[in-house]
Amino acid sequence: xxxxxxxxxxxxxxxxVGMGITFREFFKPTVTVQYPYxxxxxxxxxxxxxxxxxxxxxxxxxxxCGMCERACPSGCITLGSTSVEVEVDGKVKKKKILxxxxxxxxxxxxxxxxxxxxxxxxLEFSKEYNLASTRKEDFHFNLLKRLEExxx
Amino acid sequence: xxxxxxNVIVAVVIAIAxxxxxxxxxxxxxxxxxxxxxxxxxxxxxxxxxLLQPPLDGIKLMTKQLMIPGGADKILxxxxxxxxxxxxxxxxxxxxxxAGIAAHNMELGVxxxxxxxxxxxxxxxxxxxxxxxxxxxxxxxxxxxxxxxYEIPMLITAITVVMTTGSMDLKAISMAQSGGFWHWxxxxxxxxxxxxxxxxxxxxxxxxxxxRAPFDLGEAESELVAGFHTEYGSMGFGLFFMGEYxxxxxxxxxxxxxxxxxxxxxxxxxPGVWWFLLKIYLLIATFIWIRWTFPRTTIYGLLNLSWxxxxxxxxxxxxxxxxxxxxx
Ligand code: SF4
Ligand code: SF4
Numbered sequence: 001x002x003x004x005x006x007x008x009x010x011x012x013x014x015x016x017v018g019m020g021i022t023f024r025e026f027f028k029p030t031v032t033v034q035y036p037y038x039x040x041x042x043x044x045x046x047x048x049x050x051x052x053x054x055x056x057x058x059x060x061x062x063x064x065c066g067m068c069e070r071a072c073p074s075g076c077i078t079l080g081s082t083s084v085e086v087e088v089d090g091k092v093k094k095k096k097i098l099x100x101x102x103x104x105x106x107x108x109x110x111x112x113x114x115x116x117x118x119x120x121x122x123l124e125f126s127k128e129y130n131l132a133s134t135r136k137e138d139f140h141f142n143l144l145k146r147l148e149e150x151x152x
Numbered sequence: 153x154x155x156x157x158x159n160v161i162v163a164v165v166i167a168i169a170x171x172x173x174x175x176x177x178x179x180x181x182x183x184x185x186x187x188x189x190x191x192x193x194x195x196x197x198x199x200x201x202x203l204l205q206p207p208l209d210g211i212k213l214m215t216k217q218l219m220i221p222g223g224a225d226k227i228l229x230x231x232x233x234x235x236x237x238x239x240x241x242x243x244x245x246x247x248x249x250x251a252g253i254a255a256h257n258m259e260l261g262v263x264x265x266x267x268x269x270x271x272x273x274x275x276x277x278x279x280x281x282x283x284x285x286x287x288x289x290x291x292x293x294x295x296x297x298x299x300x301x302y303e304i305p306m307l308i309t310a311i312t313v314v315m316t317t318g319s320m321d322l323k324a325i326s327m328a329q330s331g332g333f334w335h336w337x338x339x340x341x342x343x344x345x346x347x348x349x350x351x352x353x354x355x356x357x358x359x360x361x362x363x364r365a366p367f368d369l370g371e372a373e374s375e376l377v378a379g380f381h382t383e384y385g386s387m388g389f390g391l392f393f394m395g396e397y398x399x400x401x402x403x404x405x406x407x408x409x410x411x412x413x414x415x416x417x418x419x420x421x422x423p424g425v426w427w428f429l430l431k432i433y434l435l436i437a438t439f440i441w442i443r444w445t446f447p448r449t450t451i452y453g454l455l456n457l458s459w460x461x462x463x464x465x466x467x468x469x470x471x472x473x474x475x476x477x478x479x480x
Contacts, residue, residue, distance in 0.1 A: 008461060015446065022189045022445040032192045 048126035061122035068114035167244035175397035176206035216386035228282030236275035236395035239268035261322035291379035295370030305462035306357035326414025358403035
């Protein structure tokens with residue numbers, strides 16, 4: 001009999017404690033981000049699609065060594081190069097420069113092998129996550145063009 | 153009071169409008185309240201504070217196609233939502249909002265409201281049976297056993313109040329409590345020291361009668377899809393929801409009249425309909441607050457609570473009140 005009443009009292013007390021908690025939560029500020037209107041800064045380790053890094057002059061740091069293209073397990077990267085003649089220490093030398101850097105993001109697994117394998121620090125992950133489209137072609141990125149757009 | 157046809161029509165139209173507006177905006181209040189408790193803003197895109205959300209939801213529900221599942225019992229399937237809504241509206245007719253505002257005051261008002269309230273269980277049973285869906289049937293069996301077991305303590309506490317007042321007339325019960333909060337039935341000095349507990353029992357029972365969380369076993373989403381209204385879309389679903397919210401308003405009104413003095417002001421000043429509305433909306437806010445605090449109980453926990461705790465205590469209070477009335 002004593003157990004009966006103490007159980008009721010204990011139960012009622014725990015219900016009141018629970019209601020106290022929700023009452024306090026009610027007056028606290030909201031913590032949600034109103035997504036389309038507000039966005040949050042992505043953390044440093046966030047992996048978006050890859051992006052070229054520019055040097056001081058705004059040109060890609062990439063030397064077209066092709067390591068990223070070879071390292072990619074999914075074969076998403078297609079490189080293109082042209083050779084130009086530049087003067088170094090009074091001598092005319094041939095130099096390859098990047099003319100095309102295409103990323104097929106539909107196949108990319110964000111493994112990071114390309115970034116790992118670049119010895120020239122020319123690749124990084126972008127913080128872009130607003131990627132939604134109904135067309136496959138929208139995920140074939142021309143990274144060179146994107147770099148130019150960023151420079152502009 | 154002469155009851156002409158026009159009077160009846162006006163009363164019913166007002167009752168339907170009141171129920172519909174309440175249902176629409178209580179859903180809004182519920183969603184905003186739930187959101188605040190979970191530290192979200194809730195619906196806030198349509199109109200200021202999301203106030204246009206309910207009419208838009210209404211348009212969405214009304215423009216949807218009415219579907220009847222194959223093999224369903226057509227008549228029961230169509231009757232059930234109406235049966236969920238109509239008794240709730242009828243109950244509004246007897247509720248006195250203040251000394252002058254009552255569609256039709258009846259001498260047996262308490263009885264009328266309980267009679268209509270028990271028809272709600274029938275609507276759930278019809279919906280579950282008519283849908284030809286095993287989840288719906290399970291849900292309606294649960295809901296009916298729940299309604300039956302919670303109607304008993306609810307009626308016993310109502311009888312306790314009726315005994316102290318000596319009338320089943322809702323208006324007379326309110327009048328008997330006028331003149332300050334110490335006259336209200338919830339306060340123990342006058343009739344029985346157990347009255348506050350009776351009030352809590354009545355409140356718990358009205359939660360259970362309206363199938364609200366934590367007693368919403370009839371629509372336990374985690375186990376029974378959506379319970380008895382799984383097969384309903386469009387306005388059938390809309391009517392069930394309007395019925396549910398109208399029942400909440402009725403439950404809160406009845407609690408206010410029986411225990412909290414109806415339209416009486418706690419300090420004996422300015423009695424009027426605003427006190428009544430204030431009291432019922434405070435009670436409804438508590439309903440919402442409870443819903444978003446507690447998880448759903450099990451069916452055993454639910455029935456044990458009624459048969460082992462609420463019924464014995466309310467019976468004891470009935471006997472105690474009867475004894476005290478005899479002595480004093
Ligand atoms: S992250 Fe991996 S899959 Fe994507 S482009 Fe780089 S190497 Fe290829
Ligand atoms: S590994 Fe680096 S430097 Fe070499 S091609 Fe790829 S991005 Fe250019």
